[in-house]
Amino acid sequence: MRGYIGSRVAHSAISMVGLVVLVFFLARLTGNPADIYLPVEASAEARAAFSEAHGFNDPLIVQFWHFVRDLAHLDFGTSLRQDRPVLDLVFAAFPTTLLLAFFAMFFALVVAIVSGALAAQRPNGILDRFVNVISLAGASLPNFWLAIVAVLVFSVWLRWLPTSGTGGFVYWILPIMVLSIRPCGLIAQVVRGSMISAMSSAYVKTARAKGVRSSTIIFVHALRNAMLPVITVAGDQATGMINGAVVIEVIFGLPGIGKLMIDSIQYRDFAMVQGGVIITAVAIFILNIAIDLSYALLDPRIRYS
Amino acid sequence: MRTTIASNGQPSRSTIRRYLSLLWHDKFAAAAVLFLLLVFCAALFGPAVFEASSNRINLIARNAPPLSFKYGWAFVLGADSLGRSILLRLIVGAQNTMLLAASAVICSLVIGSFLGFIAGYRNDWTSAVIMRVADVVMSFPSLLLALIVLYVLKPGIANVILVLAITRIPIYLRTTRAEVLEVRERTFVTAARIMGASPRRLIWRHIRPTVTPTLITIATLEFAFVMLSESSLSFLGLGIQPPAFTWGAMVAQGQSYLSTAWWVAFWPGVAITLTAMSLNLFANWLRIVGDPVQRWRLESRKKSS
């Protein structure tokens, strides 16, 4: 198992390094980096001074070396817009996104697993068809639109929940619900499929022949096997959660990493964008390792090979 | 327990007719295909026919609610803040929406499956390099990647397509490679190798036909995904720029009038959802039809019912 985890960590690390390199070259190779680091209205002299001060006139390899050296010192530069270290701003925004993503994922997983597992008990039964259509619809909903409609219904018409902003628990309900719908639909489809094949497997037949209780068969024998493909999809969805979070944070005015990035893009604050990308990459790196570990924990065939 | 096979050969009906009658027996899939045809026609002829009338500003009809027939049939879904018919704008906007998604899907399908064939068939260091690059792209939220690239490259039709295509290439690449690796080891491929079949023949006659249905199914699912991503980009203002517009941009435009005229943002979202859902349903149907063994089941079910 150590070999498996080791190679997975190495793969994820390569991805992370690749992304860092990509970000570096994106900023350097598409023209004068001063153009993207500086506001549009900056004067030619200001640009020249900026280039000189940040070493943009040095050879590329030297620049890359400085870039990596700064990263190693956790120096991501200074936000142009707020004039504060990028790292501070990113860390201030991160908890919001993390909370949002965590609860949305949790909610999505619980609903998807329960409904998918129940639907699989009678393939093509009424419940199964119902879950199938609903999850398909959920997977097809554009979340920005869903957010708008949810605000319209629950905040504007019914006046149950606040439209946007931060505050207590009620401010989180709509964002979390909306963010969880698409992953929930996608995961439910996978759960249903893998649960159907698990329930018709030979080991379930063996358990029935042993006289094992049907609740044990479903939740102990079948579900654990059915979870293996689910984890893969859930992992992809967790990465994709950041996509959704960007949109959701903008619509609901939550000060998370997505909102920070969009604002930075609008104000052409490239140091901020770059820092946000790299920190997000680190977070996803950790997430991927966690997924690989849980995979190994669930499946002994991976652990012992 | 084997049912006997009718002794006459394949039915002489043309293949297209056989697929059509198969489709007719799956009501959900048939409805999905009908809707997709409708969208396709709108995308093809919409702008040519309705371009002018969809741009006609009619201040009397500002924010007219749905079913405002006094302004004409075109206002069945209401009008936007400039009094333009939402229905006509949906029909005209279909072209850009479909064009963007289709171009991106075709680009990533062609590039991804080509690289996947190479990675799968050679399975040496080239494969390792290709896979690591794909990992880099995959391990980062596609929307965030698109935002950054569009920030550096400036949004425009070509760049939006490029970004959407690049972020989805790994899906085709991984699937193709995995399938090629698996199919390559099947006995019928070994049998052909023993007879002396050239690599080109192996790939073209044996591996490609086996992999193609999977790729088409994935491309259909991806079409829905890319369309949703493009809408998110447009919603965030980083898609194609005005005066050109897509359904996603229409939702963004309607967001400001949510409390006074909800329908402006509502209908484009419905169009996106229905299209995505139809694509998902169609993909599910394709998955069954693409497999000759399963297709045969569908046909015999048809006969028995």
Next chain:
Amino acid sequence: MTRNDQHLVEIRNLSVEFHTQEGTVQAVRNVSWHIDRGETLAILGESGSGKSVSSSALMGLIDIPPGRITSGEVLYRGEDLLKASYERQRALNGSKIAMIFQDTLAALNPVYPVGWQVAETFRAHGVDRQKANARALDLLERVELPNARARFNDYPHQFSGGQRQRIMIAMAIALDPDLLIADEPTTALDVSVQTRILRLLKELQRERGMGLLMITHDLGIVEGLADRVAVMNGGEIVETGPVNQVFNAPRHAYTRNLLNAVPGKHSFPASAPEGVRAEPLIAVKDLSKGYPSASRSPAIMALDKVSFTLARGETLGVVGESGSGKSTLARTLLGLERASGGTASYRDCDMLRPTEADRTILQRQIQMVFQDPTASLNPRMTVEEIISEPWAIHRDVLPKKEWKGRVGALLEQVGLTKEHAQRYPHQFSGGQRQRIAIARALALRPDVIICDEAVSSLDVSVQAQIIALLKNLKDEHGLSYIFIAHDLPVVRSFADRVLVMRKGQIVEQGRTDSLFTDPQHPYTRELLQSDPVLGSHVAA
């Protein structure tokens, strides 16, 4: 009915149908049998005969829908289980009636330790966790699982097929059931392992006095193990009675055919005259194939200095258990694997390092027929496309306009018809598919056909037909065969000479009659003895 003539289990007029997507299928019709404690009943049938259905009904394992029990009674000590509640059935399953299955890798849950799974039988019937674990360990030791205590928490994939079957047996006998149902318990196992498992089952039956219901396609197992037999065909019991009565004087035509089809009971094939042998087609000398192994240990030798010749018109049988290197031999000769030493030649062509011209000759003259005809035929090609593929590869052999006619002719030679050419492989039965594969192998008029377990996955009666076909084709086309099999009886009635392989080496080779009647090597003797057809009966 009085208490005395009540059987342990009695099935009366059971009919079951399945609603599949292909329509309604009658799985069994009016099936009746009974079994008592201490007795062994075998249900004998080929695939699709419905032999497993009645025992599934007994254990409530038929899914309803798609299954539907249309008539009959399933009595356990006089109680109709078809009318029993779910809880009642659950209480009987595992404690009074237990079952073991064929594919143990699939039948054991891959994500739980084996000890846990054996103990589950106890837990499911109210034994507490600790006691269940202790008794599970005792059981694993009883079924002679090597190193049971240390391996208690290992997972199914870490055991061999034979060991897994022992674990399944431990699970089944945990609560001293009245009846043990064994559904093809040894089908996927090597003959020597098979014997040991069957011996263990017999021993346990004697020890515990339980009834044993063997569901099998293997006449040898029935003969060696069972007291009574019920022969099933097409969902019906065609004949039933004591084993020796049924086998010595079969009344039903199907039983007679089945008994006739059993390989290895007939005389040896007439060996080719010595003169013909003088012309060797293939000569293999010291052929070796090593795989680099993990850590510092020496390479694993899949083939270790293998030498033999194949004469023109000869059928050479290659016999060995799984892992003996017999398939590697075929793959190396065909250039699918690179040999690590030795030589192999076909006429004047070097088979291991052929020149371009020689390679073309080899590709045309040496063909292969695989074990699983479902896998060896491309499911997306029609039969015509499949059979004409060799000509598409070797363009100069046959002009395209003659393909259609030749395909028809080849199909007729292998016992199919011209009309089959436009269909797809999945529309045929297993035996028919193997015929298509043989037709493809004949397309280039080869000298040699290598059959790698070509009849192993087929039913006995189909097996006999395919072997008869191969024999006819050999005479018609002057073919030579290298016939690889794990099944000794098949080789006995077909091969002129036999090689016995073990761990990559040839331990013995010789004329079929002398090898079978007077084996020299102890391993050959062991193989012969453990075969249920050829060897002595398992039940002493």
